[in-house]
């Protein structure tokens with residue numbers, strides 16, 4: 001179903017004018033109702049809430065402007081356009097002061113009325129969107145997070161406990177499980193909540209620039225250091241530094257960060273002295289730290305220093321009941337964001353959403369709902385709007401594959417690794433090499449995509465360079 005046709009309600013005691021207005025309004029593609037006085041207007045409002053009210057200033061003995069405050073109280077989002085015969089500034093100002101959206105003078109210029117109505121409809125949609133957005137974001141269960149499953153409640157309790165302390169926290173969990181959101185929640189629960197929250201996404205920063213990005217540099221400290229620059233550690237003074245994807249940081253950078261954690265001082269590259277800072281550190285990784293320590297990707301001393309407390313976020317499929325809550329939440333957000341009327345999920349679609357594995361966790365669900373809302377105009381999210389991999393289990397094609405012999409399967413089905421690699425290349429091709437856009441398509445974070453690009457050794461020809469300085473020798 002497409003968007004409903006906007007309804008215009010005109011209140012004017014001149015029946016002839018009502019007819020002419022109706023004629024034009026219908027011609028412009030809107031629905032119309034005309035009434036002659038305030039009593040009939042309030043009756044009509046019991047029946048239908050219009051998109052716009054055209055209200056005559058002189059309604060027989062009544063003064064239309066006095067009705068405006070009552071109308072605004074009852075229908076705060078419905079714009080009121082006053083129609084005024086005596087085109088005096090005073091009437092106009094009076095009606096605008098009492099809350100009218102705009103006014104138009106008699107004799108009516110219908111081209112102008114058309115423009116005014118279009119403008120007011122857009123305004124009305126926007127204010128509805130803002131309201132829906134605000135109400136959706138206010139509804140979160142804990143500091144911007146949705147989820148009432150036992151593992152999430154446990155995480156909230158832990159955040160509340162460690163938030164106010166200055167302890168370093170390590171957030172663990174698969175891609176898209178909400179690690180950054182947890183870091184922000186900890187920051188909000190701390191005495192630092194008014195201070196900065198600085199997130200450092202290691203894989204997105206070129207290798208040779210990471211040290212200066214973290215600790216800053218003085219002018220002329222190395223080739224290309226044209227200006228003095230404060231690093232993230234310094235910028236986070238008085239607040240929280242969030243180190244995302246710590247296993248992607250070089251060993252020596254980890255060592256420098258460890259020293260920073262112990263001494264609470266920052267020395268810019270090329271600076272003669274160090275500066276004391278007050279920073280709380282939260283780190284995250286979607287890898288298993290124990291394995292990474294064994295592989296030599298994560299320093300053990302750095303890990304111990306960071307994991308004074310660790311919060312482990314379970315995969316979305318293990319959060320009982322949360323998929324439905326998140327799906328409805330993201331649906332409301334997306335409907336508000338894109339000005340759509342979709343407001344419910346069919347039971348069949350919900351069953352499919354709840355049965356799916358969600359390898360990309362919450363982020364994947366969020367992006368899927370976004371896509372469905374953008375590409376459909378109905379009021380309900382239905383099963384046939386979901387991608388085939390969600391419906392496959394029950395589709396005839398799937399049962400066909402399942403009955404194939406083992407030997408046939410070996411040759412026809414590529415490995416998951418290969419499929420993932422191809423998918424990434426396809427996404428990069430589709431987005432002309434934009435890692436940001438490709439990550440969005442794939443429902444994973446940019447950081448995860450960078451890591452996978454590196455892991456699979458995907459050729460640089462597929463990836464658009466972020467900026468030219470990536471290849472310059474800027475290392476100190």
Ligand SMILES: Nc1ncnc2c1ncn2[C@@H]1O[C@H](COP(=O)(O)OP(=O)(O)OP(=O)(O)O)[C@@H](O)[C@H]1O
Nearest residue numbers: 145146175176177178179180181286362363445448
């Ligand atoms: N519990 C939740 N409630 C609402 N939104 C959530 C929740 N968890 C995650 N999100 C949303 O999902 C997206 C991914 O979350 P976030 O970036 O925190 O995940 P992440 O674990 O850091 O992912 P990655 O490992 O890929 O970096 C964000 O848009 C975030 O707002």
Ligand SMILES: [Mg+2]
Nearest residue numbers: 179180244445
């Ligand atoms: Mg993250």
